[in-house]
Amino acid sequence: MSTIITNIFPGRYIQGPNAFKTLPEEIKRFGPRCIALLCPFSTKVILPTIKQPLHAALDLFDATEFNNECTDEEIDRLVQLANTHKPNVLLGMGGGKALDTIKCVADKMGLPCIMCPTMASTDAPCSALSIVYTADGAVKRIQYHRKNPDVVIVDSVTVSKAPVRMIVAGMGDALATWFEAESCKIKNAPNSTNSGRPGSLTAYALARLCYDTLLEWGVQAKCAVEAQTVTPALEKIIEANTLLSGLGFESAGLAAAHAIHNGLTQLPQTHHNVHGEKVAIGLQASLFLTGKGQEIVDEVYTFCEAIGLPTQLNDIGLREVTDDELMIVAKRSLEPGDSMINEPYPIDAEAIVRAMRMADHYGKARKHGLLSKQVSTQLHTRKFVQLHCH
Numbered sequence: 001m002s003t004i005i006t007n008i009f010p011g012r013y014i015q016g017p018n019a020f021k022t023l024p025e026e027i028k029r030f031g032p033r034c035i036a037l038l039c040p041f042s043t044k045v046i047l048p049t050i051k052q053p054l055h056a057a058l059d060l061f062d063a064t065e066f067n068n069e070c071t072d073e074e075i076d077r078l079v080q081l082a083n084t085h086k087p088n089v090l091l092g093m094g095g096g097k098a099l100d101t102i103k104c105v106a107d108k109m110g111l112p113c114i115m116c117p118t119m120a121s122t123d124a125p126c127s128a129l130s131i132v133y134t135a136d137g138a139v140k141r142i143q144y145h146r147k148n149p150d151v152v153i154v155d156s157v158t159v160s161k162a163p164v165r166m167i168v169a170g171m172g173d174a175l176a177t178w179f180e181a182e183s184c185k186i187k188n189a190p191n192s193t194n195s196g197r198p199g200s201l202t203a204y205a206l207a208r209l210c211y212d213t214l215l216e217w218g219v220q221a222k223c224a225v226e227a228q229t230v231t232p233a234l235e236k237i238i239e240a241n242t243l244l245s246g247l248g249f250e251s252a253g254l255a256a257a258h259a260i261h262n263g264l265t266q267l268p269q270t271h272h273n274v275h276g277e278k279v280a281i282g283l284q285a286s287l288f289l290t291g292k293g294q295e296i297v298d299e300v301y302t303f304c305e306a307i308g309l310p311t312q313l314n315d316i317g318l319r320e321v322t323d324d325e326l327m328i329v330a331k332r333s334l335e336p337g338d339s340m341i342n343e344p345y346p347i348d349a350e351a352i353v354r355a356m357r358m359a360d361h362y363g364k365a366r367k368h369g370l371l372s373k374q375v376s377t378q379l380h381t382r383k384f385v386q387l388h389c390h
């Protein structure tokens with residue numbers, strides 16, 4: 001039986017050292033008037049380097065600073081600004097929340113938008129959805145847009161100077177992509193395009209490429225950011241974190257790892273950790289939840305340890321977490337509309353709590369050298385490992 005599939009993509013993806021130099025020509029393709037939303041870092045550090053060529057090339061380049069949260073109030077402020085200035089195109093520069101905000105404005109006004117992430121920490125730049133928050137920082141809704149951003153520009157020099165923690169977190173988010181894609185593929189589950197339809201071969205293959213790229217180049221890329229320098233490995237990881245992970249989650253779909261992440265956000269102790277760090281914990285728990293084999297479990301843990309992702313609940317603020325608290329996480333991850341449903345087999349809350357305890361214990365046991373040497377797979381000897389579900 002065949003099904004209707006749906007994949008979605010950003011219009012154009014540009015990446016490389018000093019890629020922000022392409023901004024004048026990329027903006028001009030849409031017209032001479034542009035309004036930009038910049039995070040405070042971009043206003044201070046990047047704007048002075050791009051302002052002059054943009055003013056020279058365009059009739060209007062008006063930059064406004066982001067208020068730090070993607071709220072309806074901030075969206076309305078920018079809609080008003082755009083109504084006054086009549087831009088041909090909107091631009092967002094900064095982290096995921098600034099980009100999510102400008103995507104909402106662009107969709108509301110029917111304008112094209114250009115995304116300029118300054119870190120490779122999330123896959124927000126490429127996607128056709130935004131997470132809208134209340135003024136006090138709680139998630140209000142997921143807003144789907146009619147299309148993906150028209151242009152995504154990633155300047156690898158800028159990314160190389162961002163905090164190391166952010167590129168590592170981006171790898172945590174990207175690491176889950178293939179596992180979740182694989183579950184969706186087995187189940188023929190709907191992806192994250194809000195179409196209710198599954199993705200295609202292309203999306204599943206990109207998710208696998210994302211995983212292979214991380215394992216091959218992740219350690220070097222982290223070192224490159226520590227040295228604040230651009231290398232071929234860093235370029236590959238920026239692409240994996242931003243483009244491959246974005247296409248993978250959106251067109252292939254999400255499953256247990258992100259559902260557990262969403263559950264973890266219910267516990268205030270985890271609020272000091274960024275998205276990708278909690279996704280990594282969600283992924284490790286999902287390995288035990290779905291009964292993955294020894295080799296793949298060790299591959300994931302070895303990689304997480306090698307780049308410094310959390311491998312224990314303690315690492316995300318849950319040192320003395322109770323079973324009752326883990327039950328809150330489990331129940332939230334099973335809510336209708338969340339992605340746990342995309343796992344091919346029935347899963348209940350008790351099984352999720354057990355898997356989180358097991359993953360935590362496994363992380364601890366590895367850290368304290370309590371496992372036999374043979375179970376620790378070395379990344380450099382890795383084979384093409386297939387997933388085995390129960």
Ligand SMILES: [Zn+2]
Nearest residue numbers: 173258275279
């Ligand atoms: Zn994610």
